[in-house]
Amino acid sequence: MSTRTAVVTGASSGIGAATARRLAEAGYRVLLTARREDRIEALAAELTAAGHEALAYPLDVTDREAVDAFAASLDPHSPVHVLVNNAGGALGTDPVATGDPADWRAMYEVNVLGVLHVTQALLPALTASGDGTVVVLSSTAGLGTYEGGGGYVAAKHGAHAIATTLRLELCGDPVRVIEVAPGMVRTEEFSLTRFRGDEEKAAAVYAGVAEPLTAEDVADTVAWAVTRPPHVNIDLLVVRPRAQAANHKVHREPGA
Numbered sequence: 001m002s003t004r005t006a007v008v009t010g011a012s013s014g015i016g017a018a019t020a021r022r023l024a025e026a027g028y029r030v031l032l033t034a035r036r037e038d039r040i041e042a043l044a045a046e047l048t049a050a051g052h053e054a055l056a057y058p059l060d061v062t063d064r065e066a067v068d069a070f071a072a073s074l075d076p077h078s079p080v081h082v083l084v085n086n087a088g089g090a091l092g093t094d095p096v097a098t099g100d101p102a103d104w105r106a107m108y109e110v111n112v113l114g115v116l117h118v119t120q121a122l123l124p125a126l127t128a129s130g131d132g133t134v135v136v137l138s139s140t141a142g143l144g145t146y147e148g149g150g151g152y153v154a155a156k157h158g159a160h161a162i163a164t165t166l167r168l169e170l171c172g173d174p175v176r177v178i179e180v181a182p183g184m185v186r187t188e189e190f191s192l193t194r195f196r197g198d199e200e201k202a203a204a205v206y207a208g209v210a211e212p213l214t215a216e217d218v219a220d221t222v223a224w225a226v227t228r229p230p231h232v233n234i235d236l237l238v239v240r241p242r243a244q245a246a247n248h249k250v251h252r253e254p255g256a
């Protein structure tokens with residue numbers, strides 16, 4: 001196939017980095033974005049050394065002007081085929097009664113408005129490709145609620161709403177919309193960020209769970225969905241570890 005381009009947001013760690021690696025291996029030219037430039041530069045160098053095409057663009061998805069500048073910097077003769085809206089995360093586990101509105105706002109900014117900004121900015125390039133794919137990395141928190149999920153649950157429901165609405169609105173255009181909703185994934189930073197660096201609390205999330213999903217498991221799922229023939233739209237993929245039958249139902253080994 002001729003070279004196809006994929007943009008991955010939040011490519012500096014976890015699922016985003018793994019997805020960028022996986023798409024590069026699948027033959028995509030990958031554009032890596034995240035706020036931490038050193039990390040995406042290092043990943044771009046790693047992928048380039050392995051014979052892939054990869055470029056790093058430092059980008060905060062909550063900054064609309066920066067997102068527009070990123071879109072404007074792209075070569076108009078090199079269309080974008082895939083956008084993976086992965087940047088996101090959770091802050092805190094407070095109940096609704098006491099949740100900090102600043103946390104809720106920050107989660108809405110990155111998980112909802114971040115998806116909106118980058119999708120709006122790249123939609124012309126995705127449409128021009130004649131075969132575009134928008135991926136929204138939501139979460140099972142976007143499909144059901146749990147105590148303490150609070151602002152993250154609300155924000156991921158927002159991301160889910162973007163995916164379902166956009167799919168309706170683009171019906172007839174050459175762009176499909178795929179939502180991937182993972183359950184428990186043990187990544188380097190997700191829980192650490194949620195618990196503001198408290199390693200003990202972060203580790204407790206996975207205590208006794210024999211095999212939470214890995215970033216690579218989710219990347220594999222994204223890559224599979226994206227590499228289906230263009231007329232096939234995988235609307236929504238829910239992917240959980242076997243030990244997690246529902247948000248609330250997690251099997252933990254006794255004594256852990």
Ligand SMILES: NC(=O)c1ccc[n+]([C@@H]2O[C@H](COP(=O)([O-])OP(=O)(O)OC[C@H]3O[C@@H](n4cnc5c(N)ncnc54)[C@H](OP(=O)(O)O)[C@@H]3O)[C@@H](O)[C@H]2O)c1
Nearest residue numbers: 010012013014015035036060061087088089139185187190
């Ligand atoms: N881990 C899980 O259990 C799980 C489950 C379901 C869904 N998810 C979702 O999957 C996605 C990836 O999660 P992960 O587990 O890989 O988490 P992670 O390791 O914490 O990665 C989050 C990524 O988002 C980027 N990011 C955060 N804020 C950003 C901003 N304002 N602008 C640009 N990039 C930003 C971070 O990069 P910088 O800090 O360098 O900007 C980082 O690369 C998130 O949307 C998360 O909500 C995770």
